Amino acid sequence: MSRRIGLFGGTFDPPHVGHLALAECAREALALDRVVFMPAGAPPHKRGRALSPAAARLAMTRLAVRGNPAFEVSAWETRRPGPSFTVDTLRWLARRHPGARLWLVLGADSLDEFPTWHRPHEILGLASLAVGARPGARAGGRGAARAAHAAPRGARRGMPRGRVVWLGNPPLDLSSSAVRARARAGRSIRYLVPDAVARYAERHGLYRAARGGGA
Template structure:
């Protein structure tokens, strides 16, 4: 049995916060590998300057290069359309029924689980691993999810506080400021080469 973590997101662009979260989950939860899985469509219409799913997939590949614990899955990009976690987990389980799945989220996302499509289906298919961050208490998450069947499948791992976000990075690029050390060098170089996120980009 292989223990596989899944970290979904827009990754517009991927940054050190994403990588640290994946690495900490891998180490603390004993995962064999963690998949970064970019969505096809950003979940919020206000996601600005999206260079497109293939571009975000490419940036994720560059971000994880050289780290044997991390891989990239194109499942949601290949499928197209809006992505629902329960559908993604079903697809992974159907392809690899022997894998033990762990879905990695931040505390704020964990709190919203009851509003997701088939939240109990998510908990049947995967352990929910919640990154511990300032401002979201473990007991608050437990209380919020207590009414769901499978709530005992929620686990927690420590996440260093990193005040970096994709929106911050897009803004820095649009202002002509450096994003070095906030993303892997290969990601910064590809963004510069392609001119993604510059001021005036759609």
């Protein structure tokens, strides 16, 4: 039986409990053997926003997933030059896990942007999409996942049916930008991020100065 691998990419600046809840929901709903968290090196859709150093984002993500044997963190995107295109990462993951069934885990807002991504149809040839619910959206009927017809209309254009699954995750209204804003304002981020992540960010002074928007 082939392995089932989920790829979960993002800046993870910082990783928060919403990321972890979505990854765990995908793991459970899709019977994934592994969820690979992939901090982005140079995300094309976030050009112009200063990111925390890659080493810091990697360290925080490793701290966030610690204790879950099904989660791992890869530094592949942060170590390669140029933009971090998901299609390239999926090709790398397919070579690393030959014969595995691949899933790309992402939020509903990212699904809205999917048609503008680099080579989206090639992405769909490599992996199915597992999409987390957005706040205020109905997570779907019975079971933890539903079919692609529930995806946002704009994101459905050109997508083959059956390649998108809508996850029944708790739709937490939380973003990395909101966490950064609270930290910059001197407010507690406890319970929004794992304690180890909060301690790391505080110890390294990551969010004391404004870094701009983004999630």
